[in-house]
Amino acid sequence: MTGAVALITKGDAGALRRLGWSTGELWMLPVVICAAAQVLLLKRTPAGxxxxxxxxxSVLVVLVSMLPFLALQPRLQAPVDAGALAAIAYIGVMASALAFWLWNRSVAAVGPTRASSYLYLMPLYGAVMSHLALGGPxxxxxxxxxxxxxxxxxxxxSPPARSGSSARR
Known part of the structure; x- marks a missing residue:
């Protein structure tokens, strides 16, 4: 977690104290709680x-829960071109459906505790992808x-170290 915080704060430890929480960031709190609940509930998926x-x-539950927020948004006047459609298709297929399918398979294979530790790689992936895709230093x-x-x-x-007398045997 320390590494993820270092990436997110750009190495400035004081940045956590100076954070101004926006509405979007506050909305992320229930999202994180729901994501954690989803991982834990995957263990209880009925056989078959x-x-x-x-x-x-899962997708239907998310879509239905987003409808009230969509209704509150002002209508966007952005042009819809081939690039926008390609981005929407990528987000819908690769970053959503395929990513969740792979995540669910991973949780089933290694368990939620072990799988959740790999979430800390997301800021690292973000930095590497920014460098590769956008040329950022x-x-x-x-x-x-x-x-x-x-x-x-x-x-x-790593396996936990044995403690005390049992390690000497």
């Missing part, structure tokens, strides 16, 4: 329920934060 129906049900804080994330994952995967 495959990924297709599970993913479809890699910064020192990104290297330090990314290193801390990788060390944390390595520590989480």
């Amino acid at each position: 329920v495959t990924q297709g129906p599970l993913l479809t049900a 890699l910064q020192g804080y990104q290297a330090v934060g990314g290193g801390l994330v990788l060390v944390g994952l390595w520590m989480a995967r």
Whole structure:
């Protein structure tokens, strides 16, 4: 978590104190809680329920829950061109359906506790993808934060050390 915080705050530890919370950031709190609940509930998926129906049900719940917020939004006047349609298709297929399908399979394969530790890679992926896709320079804080994330994952995967007399046997 320390590595992820270093990446998010750009290496400025004081940035956490100076954060001005916007409405969008506050809305992320229930999103994170729901995501954690979804991971925990995946353990309780009834036998015989495959990924297709599970993913479809999840998408429907999200879409229905978003309708009231969509109704409150002003109408956008943005042009719809081939680039916008390609971006929407990418988000809908790759970043949503395929990503959730792979995530659900991962949680089923390794368990929610082990799978959730890999969420700390998201800021690192963001930094690397920014560099690769947008040509942004890699910064020192990104290297330090990314290193801390990788060390944390390595520590989480390592077997716990035995304590006391049982280790001497």
